[in-house]
Amino acid sequence: MRHYKNSLSGTVGFIPTMGALHEGHLSLIKTSLAQNTHTVVSIYVNPTQFLAGEDLDKYPRTLEQDLALCKKLGVSGVFVPNNLYAKDEVFVAAPKIKGYVLEGHFRPGHFDGVLTVVLKLLNLVRPTNAYFGQKDAQQLVLIKQLAQNLFLDTNIVGLPTLRDSDGLAKSSRNVYLSKDERQKALSIYRCLSHIKNNTERKSLSELKDEATQILKVDTLQYLAFTDYNLCMRQTFKKGDTLVLIAAYVGSTRLIDNVWL
Ligand code: PAF
Secondary structure: OHHHHHOOOOOEEEEEEOOOOOHHHHHHHHHHHHHOOEEEEEEOOOHHHOOOOOOOOOOOOOHHHHHHHHHHHOOOEEEOOOOOOOOOOOOOOOOOOOOOOOHHHHOOOHHHHHHHHHHHHHHHHOOOEEEEEOOOHHHHHHHHHHHHHOOOOOEEEEEOOOEOOOOOEOOHHHHHOOHHHHHHHHHHHHHHHHHHHHOOOOOHHHHHHHHHHHOOOOEEEEEEEEOOOOOEOOOOOOOOOEEEEEEEEOOEEEEEEEEO
């Protein structure tokens, strides 16, 4: 990968993925294509970010289709490593607070795995710009912090969440949803939209109560208000409020958020 990267001249945009590419990834790739001389995509289902009992084995894998898509879009190179780990390695530790609230509370250690693999990938590809979706809001905030704290050379770019026409945020895990489950999942976006449309008129605690009524998910893990740096918020501030939801619909865990 390093050798290949060194053969490219001009700027390089990089989109790390776990494959099963959907329109959300495509929008990251298209932005990179527009902003850089070359675009490189990686496809690697990173085992260290899955906790025991999570969906590592059944995570959707559609490599042929993904490669064809990248080719069609005009991506310069796709990096598909088999394995990026040896035994007994140095491992990145997510920050003790920001890495262990919200997603980190329900998936302890998840962000250690994400940050470790992202650091490996950024060091291999050494891109000018790397693109991530705002849908994984906490991941994006922590990767920006990784780049800052470890003095990485890459500019980390976050791009807005893409949605289906019914509002469901694009995610590789949506393929797990049955028709009925999808209907339940749609209440997540309805809830976020309700909050978004009423922030000026109501307090966050009122909004949280109302939003909880709108949600039709099977288990709500969190509905939280934070600032853009993941510190909990009591009052709304335009341009610095993030509303985050994680919930189970059936056995599928979904996350979504809006940046207000
Ligand atoms: O967002 C993802 O798909 C993954 O967490 C990432 C950034 C590719 C690291 O494995």
